[in-house]
Amino acid sequence: MSTHTPWRERLLGSLMGQLQLATYLAVFLGFTGASTAGLWLSQRSQFLSGEAELTASASSLETCLLAHNLLTAREGEAASQVHEAKAREIRQELRDHSSVRTTLWIEQSDGQLLLPTAGHLPNDPAMLHLAMAANPQRQEGSTRAISVGGQDYVTLLHRQYPSGLRLWSSAEITSVQRAQGEFLNWMIVIWGSCLVLSLAVVSHLVRRIIRPLQQLSDTSAQLTADTLTTEAVEIANAPVEVTQLARTYNDLVERLAESWNHQRQFVSAVSHELRTPLTIVQGYLHRTLKRGSNLDGVQRQGLGVAEEESLRMGRLINDLLDLSRGDSGQLQVSCKPVSMADTLQEAINLARTTTEREIQLELPDGNEGASLVALADGDRLRQVLLDLIENADKYSPEQAVIRVRLRRAGTKACVEVEDDGIGIPADELEHVFERFRRASNSSQRSGTGLGLSIVKLLVEAMEGEVSVRSELGRGSCFVVQLPLADPAQSIDAETSKP
Structure with missing residues (x-):
C-alpha cells in the first residue's frame, strides 16, 4: 500500500495546497516560456541582423563589380579564369567592401579564391574553407553559423554567376555571442528573482483567499446544538x-x-x-x-x-x-453536601431490587470512606449510579460481579462502576456518551442509547466529570468524579441531620 508523505498531503490534500501548486506551475511555466521565447527571438534577431548585414555588403560589392564588368568573362577569356588585371580590381573591391568584422571573397569554378588585397584586414584561410564546406550544395542565400579557433562566424553564399564565380561573405559574431551569454546570465538572475518574488506574492494571495474559507470551516467545526443560534459567520473583505x-x-x-x-x-x-x-x-x-x-x-x-x-x-x-x-437550560440540579458512602449504598440497595446479580461495594479503608462528602444532588446522583449499574448488568454475562468503588482523587470524590461484560470497541469510546449512540457490539441487547447521555448530562450539571475505559471482551469501567465539599459544609450537613 502506498504511503503519503506529509508534504504531499499538505500540497495535494487541501484546497490551499492545490491552488498554490497550480499557481506555482503556471508562474513557472509562464516565466520559463517567456524567457525561452525572448532568448530565441533575441538570437534569431541577431542572426537575421548578421544575415542582413552580409547581404547588404555583398549587394553593394556586386553592384560595383557589375558596374566595372568584373563578374562576366571578356571576349577570348575562359569563363573559368579571371584575368590578372581583373583579379587585382576584384581584390581591391573586396578590400573596399570588407571590414574588421566582415570578409567578402570570390570562389572561382576551379576552387581558387579571390581574397581582399592584403593589408589591415584579417584573412583566415581555415575560416574561409570551413565556411564553404558548411554549404557543400552551394545553395544561394543560405546562411550558416560556424566556429573556428574559439571565434564564431556567420557565412553566406550571396550568388553564383554564369561565369562560374561565387560571391561569399562572412561576419565575426564572437562579441555578439559573448554579449548574448551575458544577457543570458542576467536573464537567469532576473528570472529567478522575479520567480521567487512572484511565488511569495502568490502564496500570500492564496492564503488571503483561503482565509475566509478556513474561518467558515473553523466555525462549522465548533457548531453544536447549543451554539446554533450564536454561530453566525461574518466575513469581511472576501470574494x-x-x-x-x-x-x-x-x-x-x-x-x-x-x-x-x-x-x-x-x-x-x-x-x-x-x-x-x-x-x-x-x-x-x-x-x-x-x-x-x-x-x-x-x-x-x-x-x-x-x-x-x-x-x-x-x-x-x-x-x-x-x-x-x-x-x-431548565434542568434543575440542587447541589448540596452529600455523603458518598451512604448514597452509593442506597443506590446499590435499589439496584438489587431489580437484579439478582452480585454487586460489590468497595470503600476506602478506615474512616476516609465515611468522610467523603461531595457537592451533588442526592437524587440525581442516585439516578446516575442506577443507570451505570443497570448498564453494567445489561452487558455482563450471568454470574458476573459488578464492582462499585469509592475513592478520593485529589479534590474530588471518585466513583467507579466496573463490570466484566462485552466491553466497548476502542474506536467507539469517544462516542458512547452521545445521544442514541450504542456500541456496534450491543445490537442484540435492548436499549434506547439515552442512558449514558443522561449520565453525562447530570454529572456535568453537578460540575463533575464522567469518563470510561474499556477493553473489548473484558469489560468496562465508568468513572464519575464530583467536587468534594468544604469541611465546614460537611459539618453543617452532618449537624443538620435529624
Whole structure:
C-alpha cells in the first residue's frame, strides 16, 4: 500500500495546497516560456541582423563589380579564369567592401579564391574553407553559423554567376555571442528573482483567499446544538463567492436552529402529555396486582409484564424530559453536601431490587470512606449510579460481579462502576456518551442509547466529570468524579441531620 508523505498531503490534500501548486506551475511555466521565447527571438534577431548585414555588403560589392564588368568573362577569356588585371580590381573591391568584422571573397569554378588585397584586414584561410564546406550544395542565400579557433562566424553564399564565380561573405559574431551569454546570465538572475518574488506574492494571495474559507470551516467545526443560534459567520473583505457561501451557511444554521427548537418543544410537550396517563396506568396496574385476589397465574403474569413495561416507559419519558430541560437550560440540579458512602449504598440497595446479580461495594479503608462528602444532588446522583449499574448488568454475562468503588482523587470524590461484560470497541469510546449512540457490539441487547447521555448530562450539571475505559471482551469501567465539599459544609450537613 502506498504511503503519503506529509508534504504531499499538505500540497495535494487541501484546497490551499492545490491552488498554490497550480499557481506555482503556471508562474513557472509562464516565466520559463517567456524567457525561452525572448532568448530565441533575441538570437534569431541577431542572426537575421548578421544575415542582413552580409547581404547588404555583398549587394553593394556586386553592384560595383557589375558596374566595372568584373563578374562576366571578356571576349577570348575562359569563363573559368579571371584575368590578372581583373583579379587585382576584384581584390581591391573586396578590400573596399570588407571590414574588421566582415570578409567578402570570390570562389572561382576551379576552387581558387579571390581574397581582399592584403593589408589591415584579417584573412583566415581555415575560416574561409570551413565556411564553404558548411554549404557543400552551394545553395544561394543560405546562411550558416560556424566556429573556428574559439571565434564564431556567420557565412553566406550571396550568388553564383554564369561565369562560374561565387560571391561569399562572412561576419565575426564572437562579441555578439559573448554579449548574448551575458544577457543570458542576467536573464537567469532576473528570472529567478522575479520567480521567487512572484511565488511569495502568490502564496500570500492564496492564503488571503483561503482565509475566509478556513474561518467558515473553523466555525462549522465548533457548531453544536447549543451554539446554533450564536454561530453566525461574518466575513469581511472576501470574494463575492465566499460571501455568498457565508450567507448560505448562515441561512442553513438558522433553519437548523429553528428545526432544533421545534424538535425540543415537541419532545418536551409529548413527554409532559404522556406522563399523566402513564402514571394513571401504572397506579391501576399496581393496585390490581395488590388487590386482585381472584387473578389466576396467567393474568397476574400479564399484568406484571404490563407494569414493568409501563415503568420502563416512565423512565424513558423522564430521560427525554431531562434531555429537553438540559437543552433549554431548565434542568434543575440542587447541589448540596452529600455523603458518598451512604448514597452509593442506597443506590446499590435499589439496584438489587431489580437484579439478582452480585454487586460489590468497595470503600476506602478506615474512616476516609465515611468522610467523603461531595457537592451533588442526592437524587440525581442516585439516578446516575442506577443507570451505570443497570448498564453494567445489561452487558455482563450471568454470574458476573459488578464492582462499585469509592475513592478520593485529589479534590474530588471518585466513583467507579466496573463490570466484566462485552466491553466497548476502542474506536467507539469517544462516542458512547452521545445521544442514541450504542456500541456496534450491543445490537442484540435492548436499549434506547439515552442512558449514558443522561449520565453525562447530570454529572456535568453537578460540575463533575464522567469518563470510561474499556477493553473489548473484558469489560468496562465508568468513572464519575464530583467536587468534594468544604469541611465546614460537611459539618453543617452532618449537624443538620435529624
